[in-house]
Amino acid sequence: MQITIAGAGIGGLATALSLHAAGFEDVVVHEAAPEIRPLGVGINLLPHAVRELTELGLAEKLAAIAVPTAELAYFNRHGQAVWAEPRGLAAGYRWPQYSVHRGRLQLLLLDAVRERLGTHAVRTASRITSLRHDSDLLVGADGIHSAVRSALFPDEGAPPWNGLVLWRGTSYGTPFLTGRSMIMAGDGTQKFVAYPIGDGRLVNWIAEQPLDGEPPERGNWNRPADPAAVARQFADWTFDWLDVPGLIAAAEAAYEYPMVDRDPLPSWSRDDVVLLGDAAHAMYPVGSNGASQAIIDARVLAHSLATTGGTAAYEELRRPATTALQLANRQQGPEVVMRLAHERAPDGFDDIEQVVPLAERTEIAAAYKRTAGFDPVLLNSRPSWSVR
Structure with missing residues (x-):
């Protein structure tokens, strides 16, 4: 079976990698960029x-480039703790949770x-712009502005925007809390994550x-922003355990991104084409x-192709699950605890x-994990998706 990605x-x-592990050898990935470079900032990889x-x-190589997340903690805009929970192995999982630079992870996979x-x-330097291909299956994994998705759904239009803008960056700063904590502070409207x-x-x-x-350029992660200007928006967010404006201002660069996602689709596949990742279900971060x-x-997808010869089982399992997650994220997911704390005690507690x-x-935390x-x-x- 020939597969184009x-x-x-x-x-x-x-x-x-998944297709290869499932026994598919004739797989080619086409990337529009002339060179794959370690771009972006940090992301989290959950235990699943x-x-x-x-x-x-890839466990050893991943552990070598990532930080195992010790806890997730939510705070109000005054730096008061709202909720905290252990993550990864400390939470009873058989696998860690990791924080990692997106570009380093991409190069590891490459x-x-x-x-x-x-x-x-x-x-x-090989861009796929239509549904035409000379393989048995085309997998559209080409992101929120997917050309494959656009060819399947030509009338969809631009990603919908929710009125919020994100700024992302990396800075050298003093370790906070456990030294491996992921924190979120906010009031349901304004928010800071580190x-x-x-x-x-x-x-x-x-x-x-x-x-x-x-907003300009919906879906463009690389629009430059001035860290000092961003820091001014959070000037009074100085906590006894974290200097938010100081951390922002210390960044060499920052990037602006309107918070957009995609509406859930009625289907992900047609004939010899199937969607995956952000091309299928881009969601709020x-x-x-x-x-x-x-x-x-x-x-x-690899398990579905290897065990059934088609993509129906993949879509049947993944599309309802990610649709529920897209909709949950539009309602702030587990971060809703910060909004509730602000609405009920805007001056702190x-x-x-x-x-x-x-x-x-x-x-709230448990329901989101289930979703x-x-x-x-x-x-x-859960049984493994490895093909044995």
Whole structure:
């Protein structure tokens, strides 16, 4: 079976590796960029995605470039703790959760594809712009502006925007909390996220707030922004455990991105074409799910093709699951606890239990894990998608 993959991002490369592991040898990845370089900033890989990379034989290499996340903690805009929970192995998973530079992860996957499938398995400066191909299957893994998706759904238009803008950057700063904490602080509208992705001092951060007017270039992650100007938007967010404006201002560069996603689709496949990753289900960057869901797509697609000869089982399993996740992210997912704390105690609180009771916070976190597919009991006991 000949398989063509459009896009050499995390989803496309994970698909090539998954197909190879499932017994498919004739796989070629086409990438529009003339060169694959380690671009971007930090991302999180949840335990369900780390499980799939582990079963692809990448555990040691991944551990060498990533920071194992110790906890996830939410705070209000005054720096008061709203909710915290252990993550990864400390939370009972059989696999870690990792924070990692997106570009370093992409290069790790690229090296593995070239080593296992051959140096010619990834072709750069090779853009797929239509549904025409000379293979048995075309996999559209070409991102939020997917040409394959556009050919399948030509009337869809631009990604819808929710009125918020994100700024992303990396800065060297003083380790905070556990030194391996992922934190989010906010009020449901304005938000700041930070977590280490390097040697303990390199911190990935995301700042978010509403934007007046229409955003430029929906879906462009690389629009430059001035870190000092971003820092001024968070000037009073100085906590006794983290200097938010100082961390932002310390970045050498920052990038602006309107918060956009894609509406859920009625189908992902047609004849000899199928969508995967952001091309299928681009979602708001809530709950650390973008890259993780693309990796899971890759594994399920390979299993579906190897065990049934088609993509129907893949779409039947993955499309409802990611549709539910897209819609949950539009409602702020587990981050809704910050909005609830702000709405009920906008000036802060003495006891979070009197504002958002523990039972409510616990269920918000647990419900999102179930929706996103990383409930620890279910994940630990689920059969493997490896083809044996």
